[in-house]
Amino acid sequence: MSISDKNRKILWGKSGNKCAMCKHTLVFESTQNDNESVVGEECHIISGANKGPRSDSDFPREKINDVTNLILLCRIHHKKIDDQVETYPPESLRTIKDDHEKWVEDKLKDQPATPKVQIKRVKEEIPDKLPVINSGKEMFNLAAGACAFYNDYSDDLTDEEVDAVSGFIQNVKDWAELAREMEPSQRINASSDLDKEIKALRQFNIFAFAAVEKQKIVGGIGGESSFPVLHLSVNKANDSNVVTGE
Known part of the structure; x- marks a missing residue:
């Protein structure tokens, strides 16, 4: 490691x-x-x-x-x-x-005090609906460059479903963290892998829902900068926690 x-x-x-x-x-x-x-x-x-x-x-x-x-x-x-x-x-x-x-x-x-670095959320940027993700390419493009992650998943999962859901969430996070250094061919392969996982989840009637919230880093000496956060929810279609867009 x-x-x-x-x-x-x-x-x-x-x-x-x-x-x-x-x-x-x-x-x-x-x-x-x-x-x-x-x-x-x-x-x-x-x-x-x-x-x-x-x-x-x-x-x-x-x-x-x-x-x-x-x-x-x-x-x-x-x-x-x-x-x-x-x-x-x-x-x-x-x-x-x-x-x-x-x-x-x-x-x-000994240096002049600088404003405390903080993450600031913008109300208008907080998604209240997460659209369903239909392809690995769509998932990868959303996740690429994300600096943090909010994850959610259904509670009543079987052991087999837990393995599939947890593996998918972990892989999305891993690919997102590597995305900045990946070559185009590697991005395509990553998208393909995620696509296979999304299709595998569908076999359990489980869907991925995701959106990016644009947060901000304020303070410090570098001024304001973007801090994208990925909201990812992996749920059964009939789960009461699922809220999807039209």
Whole structure:
């Protein structure tokens, strides 16, 4: 399992785009001829590899990619700590990490206060009816780019129906999160997979209903920006909770 996007964002945010050891900036600005250069690396304090640096068979496997087991370093110091494991045992690296994140926080306190970042809902954008989704392409296009998800499903499902519904909801979320980086051919394949699942749900008389709510991110230093949220309801046609458009 790889490091999640959430843990990456937390690590880079708390580290302030600086190496925890030398404090050098880890992303260099683009030039007239080239894109930005990223020289920062997300380093494991306890390695997930059996014979990796500071590996520990007693360390919980589910914690390997947790943000508490990660430290942000430049490439030079990443190599240094992995080459010199006796000089940089886990306890020392955790202290370096904690001290650095406190240093970043203290530096930021010296900056002018910025408005708190919040998600704002717009009443007119909140869907009160979710139209039925008839194809995988339609589902994928709605889900692609969604930043958050509101999910609903029927209560009285059999075990087989639960597997089908939960699998579909999870796949919609997974494809949505990957959509930005997918090639056209991959988008077509994803749409085809979702189409097959929608048809499989119909065998149980279960339908997918969905719509996108356009929320906003306000505050911070970047100004207002869009925050699309997907409403997805997977229900039996006779479920009392189903509300569909004409």
